[in-house]
Amino acid sequence: MSGHTEISIWGAGCAGLSLARYLSPHISSGEISAPIRVHGPLSPAATQCHIWGFWQTDWLSEPARLSKQSWQSWQIITPQGRVTQTSQTYPYHALDSAIWLQDCVARSKGKIAHRDDAPMPLDHQGAILDSRMPEIPENSLLQHFMGIEIKAPRPVFDASVLTLMDFRCDQSRGIHFIYLLPFSDDTALVESTLFSEQTEDKAFYRTAIERYLREVYQLEAYQILREETGCIPMNFLKPRDPSLLAIGANGGCVRPSSGYAFASIQKQAKWISQQLASGHVLDKIQTPHRRIDSWLDRVFLSVLKAHPEAAPEIFLSMAKALTGDELAKFMSGLAHLPIYVKLINAMPKRMFIKQILPAMRQKWQDR
Ligand SMILES: Cc1cc2nc3c(=O)[nH]c(=O)nc-3n(C[C@H](O)[C@H](O)[C@H](O)COP(=O)(O)OP(=O)(O)OC[C@H]3O[C@@H](n4cnc5c(N)ncnc54)[C@H](O)[C@@H]3O)c2cc1C
Incomplete structure (x- = not known):
């Protein structure tokens, strides 16, 4: 039994519809009995294809199955050199957004109502999961x-x-x-x-x-x-309405240093559906990225902003320092200590150290 009397998902895009998809089996099984509604017009990505790329991990088997294509090798090229990496464990997938979102709609049909109307506030026992785009600070x-x-x-x-x-x-x-x-x-x-x-x-x-x-x-x-x-x-974005349960890009799923979000959105949506199926009352959504990844992203972003001309060399050095498995793990938020050490070693030391303080200052200002 769900601990909420009603569940409302705001935004019918990647996060909202993926969540509806993962909630559906729990509605069929009776683990969730509260009415669930998705509010907002269907995202254009559900009818016009764009590609979501991701490295396959254990929580991405469903999108991987529906993907258009996958590769076990990828390359990073600069005028100075080229690195080709390979991973059999974490292949890179390209998923058509329309295929994924239509599949989410089909799987939740008859279980989760979808309304094009504007979202409505709920009573205090209802949960609102908000995927409306957050504000983007100037100079981002x-x-x-x-x-x-x-x-x-x-x-x-x-x-x-x-x-x-x-x-x-x-x-x-x-x-x-x-x-x-x-x-x-x-x-x-x-x-x-x-x-x-x-x-x-x-x-x-x-x-x-x-x-x-x-x-x-x-x-x-x-x-x-x-x-x-x-x-x-x-950038590190604040939720659009801090009084609601922010999900998707609004819930911090975009990895600021790369723009990748699809994998985190799926991880977060699965976690929420499991919490609700276990009867938990959601009062907070876990941040999708580990602290160490967010810290590294901050410093890395600061380096990129201060030294855009060094970017090609930095990305090439990072790729040289890691194996394909290691890069895929880092990009998917699954890195461990030796990978972080290799990455930090691959960065230009002076630039990196010089940006630690400005990055921390920015973090303080963002609070
Ligand atoms: C073209 C493109 C390519 C991308 N490629 C990749 C990639 O390769 N890999 C990757 O990991 N990430 C990628 N991303 C980033 C990320 O995965 C997507 O932005 C993803 O769609 C974010 O999901 P979301 O649900 O948070 O936001 P969205 O999918 O944008 O959904 C938000 C929804 O909220 C709705 N909404 C807004 N305001 C209201 C309101 N007031 N009431 C009701 N509904 C409202 C919007 O209409 C929209 O449908 C890409 C993004 C874009 C735009």
Whole structure:
């Protein structure tokens, strides 16, 4: 029996619908009897595909099963060098947002009501799980991108290895890299991604992609199958309404140093569903990231903001220092002491030490 009389989920996006999915079996089994409603219009990501990338871990078997493609090798490239990593235990998956969200809707149908209306306050025994986007503080570093899925007229891609970051592109507007997911030898998602405080005109990302495909793959003409854009805050955000139970990006699930959030959202949604199925009254949602990861993210962000020009070298050194399994574990919040030691050793010592104090000062100001 659930300890709440009513459960209301605000926001029908990744966090809200994933939570509805994980709650559904507990409704069928009778472990949860309180009425549950999702409020808000269905996210556009449920009808227009964009890709969620993640490293497979034990709590991600369902999204992994539905993923479009997976790879056991990935690479990071700079003008100075290239590191290719491999992991059989933690392959990288690309999941179509529409496939995942529609599957969540289908699995919760008949068990969880969905209303397009504005959310309503509940009585004091009800739980409100709020996934509305939090406010983004000024001067936040943003991860902004535009990508196109293309079909090339001839086989040019190596479909066995994806490119996490290729810095061989225009670095004049901020930290800039190309992310390339090869779905076959002639189809790929190619994204121009920046870490900076300002988004760019579409023409900037488009030119970067065109130039990259021309220079690296000698591709002048290709068919554009679809386009995706996004902007993810790389910052420590406060929940939109601290009196509610914040989930998803609003509940701190975005990893500030990378913009990755999908894995944390799934972990958090599973934890909440288990708590509710066990009859617990939720008065607090666990922060999805470990303290050490948040601390490292703070210092790392501070280094990136102060020295954007050093980013390609820093990412390459980090990749050189770790094995594929270790990088995947770090990115998934599963790192252990030897991985942290290797990572810290790979960073430029002076820059890193110099940013510890400013990062802690920022933490103090964020309180
Ligand atoms: C294009 C894109 C690509 C991404 N790629 C990756 C990736 O590869 N890997 C990764 O780990 N992460 C990725 N992310 C980051 C993260 O996984 C997503 O942002 C994820 O969708 C966050 O889930 P969420 O539920 O917190 O927010 P959302 O999915 O944005 O859902 C919030 C919902 O709240 C609704 N809402 C807002 N206000 C109200 C209101 N007043 N009333 C009711 N509803 C409201 C919105 O309409 C929306 O549907 C990506 C993000 C984007 C945008």
